[in-house]
Amino acid sequence: MIEFDHVHKRYPERGEALSDISFALAAGEMAFLTGHSGAGKSTLLRLIGLLERPSRGRVVVDGRDLGALPRRQIPLHRRQVGMIFQDHRLLADRSVFDNVALPLQVMGYGHREIGRRVRAALDHVGLLKRERATPVALSGGEQQRVGIARAVVARPPLLLADEPTGNLDPELSREIFELFERFQYVGVTLLIATHDLSLVARMPYRIMTLADGRLVNDSGGW
Amino acid sequence: MSRVRRPSARPSELLLIWLAHHLRSARESLRRLFGMPLPTTMTVAVIGISLALPATLYVGTDNLRTMTGRWDQTAAISLFLRHEVDSDTARALAERLRARPELARVELIEREQALAEFKELGGFEGALEALDDNPLPAVLALYPGPDHATPEQLRALEQQALALPEADFARMDTLWIERLQAILALAETATLLLGALLGLGVLLIVGNTIRLEILNRRGEIEIMELVGATAAFIRRPFLYAGAWYGLLGGLCATLLVTLSATTLQGSVSRLAALYGGEFRLAGLGLGGTLAVVVTGVALGLVGSWIAVGRHLQGAEAH
Incomplete structure (x- = not known):
């Protein structure tokens, strides 16, 4: 469902936000993306939702090479990706x-x-x-x-969540994660960025850890 | 590479949905305009005044043109006869001139008659009585037929009349009309110029209003982009808002013009009565009203189009 191939993202003012990220997420898989704030979690999700484009490397989502997607097709791509934000954006x-x-x-x-x-x-x-x-x-x-x-x-076949429980107490956070599990159960692919390590560690899902823009740990996949 | 799927629906169904969305965008924009009555009223009033100014000038020059057009037909040459020409000769000359085909009417004002009229005007009785002799000449008023009333023909006629041995000098009453018409032509050009400038002003007003609206709703626009709204979808309500501003402004302008025309009608009637005539001010008329409103809508659309083009680039990945 998601494929990152040696992806770099560099901002002119902040330098390299993501360095040489490669991973693949299978359809129907649920994975957590962890790391300190500023480690590049949001940037990675933004690349998948085509809110940004990588400086180098290739991102493929659901068979679509996002680098080759013309601008006109961006809205259509986003309809296939459900995005959830810490500040809800309502x-x-x-x-x-x-x-x-x-x-x-x-x-x-x-x-x-x-x-x-x-x-x-x-x-x-x-x-x-x-x-x-x-x-x-x-x-x-x-x-x-x-x-x-x-x-x-x-x-949408793919759900992205950026710190969905950032402002919630543990009880509510657990409810949200249970909700995500139910979606995964019906075949939705989920990638959830969170620093709620205590909760994530107790769940049997793949955990990818970012540090300074590099993928330093990946409990599943390759 | 697989294409992004669109929602599956039959083409006719898609067209209906598209139409329904246009309708909703139009209604939504209008509702939003009425939701902030004060700013909307001010914007509409500024547009209305900007459109009303050239429209009023147009109506004004148009009315003056009809007025002078009517006077054109009564254009005349006053031919003053020599002092020594007596009444009988003058009458015979008038008779001779009446036979000419290019003259519709010839009026003779004899010396005694001229004196009586002059006295009637008042203020000169004393001065005239001090004179032994009647100082006024006999005058022939020559009225050319409608087919012989162009400025060139009038000038030719004047020359011929002056060549008569009885003639002393001639005065064309058309000169002031020609001057007025030149002034009118100037006024019409000025109206066009002013209209173009104020039209540009309307463009800027609508553009700026829509720009502010876009900035105000930045957050909403971002969310729309996040959930996959196309650029056209996001632009649509703003374009409708521009068109609504233009429409309301145009209606406001026609109202202002009609109001001014009605207010002026009384004074114009009085003035016309002083000149022994009758004159009804023409308003914008149906065509003019339509033109003003359509111009308003067009300017509103173009103005919002410019703002939307500059400030809504659509979904973009950076």
């Missing part, structure tokens, strides 16, 4: 329903189909009753679940 002036519906509207789904899918996604994350609320009326954990519902509503 629209404060719209209801929970409208926030979750956004990807479907963008993709041109019809009204009824949108209603059906949004409610299914909200049901998944246990927020069906809050669809009319605005995000500010929700707790941090609920907001993150709205973000997750939005990421999965279009049923």
